[in-house]
Amino acid sequence: xxxxxxxxxxxxxxxxxxxxxxxxxxxxxxxxxxxxxxxxxxxxxxxxxxxxxxxxxxxxxxxxxxxxxxxxxxxxxxxxxxxxxxxxxxxxxxxxxxxxxxxxxxxxxxxxxxxxxxxxxxxxxxxxxxxxxxxxxxxxxxxxxxxxxxxxxxxxxxxxxxxxxxxxxxxxxxxxxxxxxxxxxxxxxxxxxxxxxxxxxxxxxxxxxxxxxxxxxxxxxxxxxxxxxxxxxxxxxxxxxxxxxxxxxxxxxxxxxxxxxxxxxxxxxxxxxxxxxxxxxxxxxxxxxxxxxxxxxxxxxxxxxxxxxxxxxxxxxxxxxxxxxxxxxxxxxxxxxxxxxxxxxxxxxxxxxxxxxxxxxxxxxxxxxxxxxxxxxxxxxxxxxxxxxxxxxxxxxxxxxxxxxxxxx
Amino acid sequence: xxxxxxxxxxxxxxxxxxxxxxxxxxxxxxxxxxxxxxxxxxxxxxxxxxxxxxxxxxxxxxxxxxxxxxxxxxxxxxxxxxxxxxxxxxxxxxxxxxxxxxxxxxxxxxxxxxxxxxxxxxx
Numbered sequence: 001x002x003x004x005x006x007x008x009x010x011x012x013x014x015x016x017x018x019x020x021x022x023x024x025x026x027x028x029x030x031x032x033x034x035x036x037x038x039x040x041x042x043x044x045x046x047x048x049x050x051x052x053x054x055x056x057x058x059x060x061x062x063x064x065x066x067x068x069x070x071x072x073x074x075x076x077x078x079x080x081x082x083x084x085x086x087x088x089x090x091x092x093x094x095x096x097x098x099x100x101x102x103x104x105x106x107x108x109x110x111x112x113x114x115x116x117x118x119x120x121x122x123x124x125x126x127x128x129x130x131x132x133x134x135x136x137x138x139x140x141x142x143x144x145x146x147x148x149x150x151x152x153x154x155x156x157x158x159x160x161x162x163x164x165x166x167x168x169x170x171x172x173x174x175x176x177x178x179x180x181x182x183x184x185x186x187x188x189x190x191x192x193x194x195x196x197x198x199x200x201x202x203x204x205x206x207x208x209x210x211x212x213x214x215x216x217x218x219x220x221x222x223x224x225x226x227x228x229x230x231x232x233x234x235x236x237x238x239x240x241x242x243x244x245x246x247x248x249x250x251x252x253x254x255x256x257x258x259x260x261x262x263x264x265x266x267x268x269x270x271x272x273x274x275x276x277x278x279x280x281x282x283x284x285x286x287x288x289x290x291x292x293x294x295x296x297x298x299x300x301x302x303x304x305x306x307x308x309x310x311x312x313x314x315x316x317x318x319x320x321x322x323x324x325x326x327x328x329x330x331x332x333x334x335x336x337x338x339x340x341x342x343x344x345x346x347x348x349x350x351x352x353x354x355x356x357x358x359x360x361x362x363x364x365x366x367x368x369x370x371x372x373x374x375x376x377x378x379x380x381x382x383x384x385x386x387x388x389x390x391x392x393x394x395x396x397x398x399x400x401x402x403x404x405x406x407x408x409x
Numbered sequence: 410x411x412x413x414x415x416x417x418x419x420x421x422x423x424x425x426x427x428x429x430x431x432x433x434x435x436x437x438x439x440x441x442x443x444x445x446x447x448x449x450x451x452x453x454x455x456x457x458x459x460x461x462x463x464x465x466x467x468x469x470x471x472x473x474x475x476x477x478x479x480x481x482x483x484x485x486x487x488x489x490x491x492x493x494x495x496x497x498x499x500x501x502x503x504x505x506x507x508x509x510x511x512x513x514x515x516x517x518x519x520x521x522x523x524x525x526x527x528x529x530x531x532x
Contacts, residue, residue: 051464052464054464054497055462055463055464055465055467056463056464056499057463057497057498057499290446290472290475290476291442291446292439292442292443292446292476292479293475293476293479295434295438295439295442296424296427296439296479298433298434299427299428299431299434299436299439300427302431302433302434303430303431333475335468335471335472335475364475365471365474365475365478386475386478386479387420387478387479387481388479390423390427
């Protein structure tokens with residue numbers, strides 16, 4: 001049996017409940033911060049042990065260390081969700097409505113999650129029926145909603161895959177549908193779990209409960225709603241529905257962009273206009289410890305971006321303190337001298353509420369697929385392999401600069 | 410012995426084009442920096458191999474590979490990669506064998522880059 005349920009806005013919360021909620025949220029935020037540091041230390045040490053064993057040619061402990069790292073990352077993800085949830089409860093999560101190109105966003109998210117899906121041998125497909133559909137809403141919240149839905153679709157699907165579709169429903173409302181062929185669930189029970197009137201009890205509800213509760217909070221903030229439909233054993237469909245008031249027309253620019261990036265060799269000058277006219281030039285913080293490679297990156301970027309160079313993680317953090325964080329991108333080498341590598345620095349940036357929105361492009365001569373996966377799971381926005389293709393680098397930075405500008409306003 | 414040209418002329422030409430119109434940095438600055446760093450980088454790999462430090466040799470070869478790719482020194486980058494693979498798996502005798510070829514190739518790259526810079530100065 002298929003059960004549909006509807007997640008709309010919160011209602012009927014009495015005043016003392018709100019106060020109690022805010023108090024609890026403050027406590028949760030403090031607790032989350034307190035947990036985050038030791039978890040980062042555990043992750044850092046397990047990384048160090050992995051490196052030392054690898055240097056000794058001993059790979060026998062790798063699966064156990066991978067297990068520690070995977071679990072540690074899950075804890076950090078959970079903590080970040082708790083922090084977001086408590087910020088929303090306290091009303092301190094900034095909401096900045098921006099124009100968002102939905103087709104572009106969905107294609108990028110699909111691309112980002114393809115590695116995760118491929119690791120489970122699942123297909124991840126993006127279908128765009130409304131290429132010029134845009135919405136005005138907070139990008140951070142919308143990305144939070146969609147990331148969580150796609151993440152769940154992959155997590156709870158073992159054969160087949162998932163389809164992310166931008167379309168219209170029977171009432172002509174703009175929708176994003178995330179459909180999977182996974183294990184499914186009892187939608188009525190899920191609804192009760194989300195409402196807090198039923199404990200999770202079963203793994204399926206526990207594992208997706210926190211993420212979906214946060215999803216509901218994000219949706220409330222941006223003014224969209226969501227329907228859930230599922231048949232146990234067959235799969236689930238989560239549909240985010242935008243009210244007509246949020247909708248805007250977005251000129252599809254992707255045909256022109258695709259032509260520019262397909263022209264071999266990509267002419268950097270043509271792919272290099274990083275921002276729309278009238279907006280300030282973004283800064284790229286290049287984190288690279290090799291002076292010749294840093295000079296090369298400066299040559300590629302100067303004229304299009306304001307370029308700052310940091311030779312190690314410590315210098316990078318010091319510069320991040322000083323730079324305007326609203327119009328900033330990071331281009332980072334993974335192998336850094338000075339004790340802290342690019343992966344660790346990325347994790348540190350992603351764990352810092354003031355810095356976590358900054359796009360990080362990793363450029364590295366690492367060439368193993370696991371390096372890419374490690375970089376993406378550490379929180380990098382894009383992964384480029386050296387030798388760097390100038391056109392690809394500039395196009396990547398340009399896209400990320402546009403998104404970051406939308407997020408930061 | 411490594412085969413082919415030590416530097417890929419197409420990569421160098423493309424690299425040079427990136428520096429056109431630059432005020433603060435020049436193409437020659439980059440080549441000079443690479444040449445200046447070449448011997449210390451090769452020495453770092455050699456020293457790591459001599460003390461049996463696979464991780465150190467891997468890291469040092471990785472650094473040289475990244476920079477070699479920038480200037481189009483493909484055969485040198487390929488040897489760095491072979492050395493990285495050997496050092497990562499602790500096959501130090503194999504790493505030593507690659508090292509010998511790598512030093513010969515590094516000398517070839519240095520000569521080719523110095524010639525490229527002189528040609529430009531004369532031209």
